[in-house]
Amino acid sequence: DSTQRQHRQPLRGVDGMSNKEIFSIEIKGIDEMIARLDRIPDEALDVLEKTLVENAHHLINESKKQCPVDTGRLRGTATVGKTKRRSRDVTVEAGYGTDYAIYVHENTDAKHSIESTAAVARRIAKAEAAADKRYQKRVQKALAEGRRPPERKPYKPTAKMTERRAKHGQKAKFLEDPLKENANYYQRRNEAALRDYFANLDDQGGGPSGS
Secondary structure, three states, X not given: OOOXXXXXXXXXXXXXXXXXXXXXXXXXXXXXXXXXXOOOOHHHHHHHHHHHHHHHHHHHHHHHHHOOOOOOHHHHOEEEEEEEEEOOEEEEEEEEXXXXXXXXXXXXXXXXXXXXXXXXXXXXXXXXXXXXXXXXXXXXHHHHOOOOOOOOOOOOOOOOOOOOOEOOOOOOOOOHHHHHHHHHHHHHHHHHHHHHHHHHHHHOOOOOOOO
């Protein structure tokens, strides 16, 4: 059961972010399936916890594809928190560590469709590195053939290269929407992880022994 409860609170247990406000969404374990068991061993909760963390990282990766970008600061604070256990349930939080994340997330009237200046800089740097690599190959070829190496010309990006291009997919609800889109997928992974655990336990002649 993936909950969509939203938070603004300090995210504990994340290096370098303990004092920052965070907007996050909590991904829960599967309450109903666990509730059907009289007792559940700690090892089963360990399995569920591992799967939840994997789900949270998947959610963050999907969320970052939709996260609005200007300077890149907001997207750069995307993080997965530590898991929490309450009785027979396990939860993990995924969110963003800036004080304005929730306002960007909830502002559905804002239009976020242009690349950031940081993205442009990365594209230019990548193109410059590729040009340098091509030049080095030409130098090696010239030397191998006993010729003088070609003159090195400074890299100059084209006007098109420096444009901030339209970037589709950046929008509000960039954390909530990916959770909704993947909720069934996460549910199936949770259930499969526990089914596999108990199936292996039955094969070994064991059963839930309590926590």
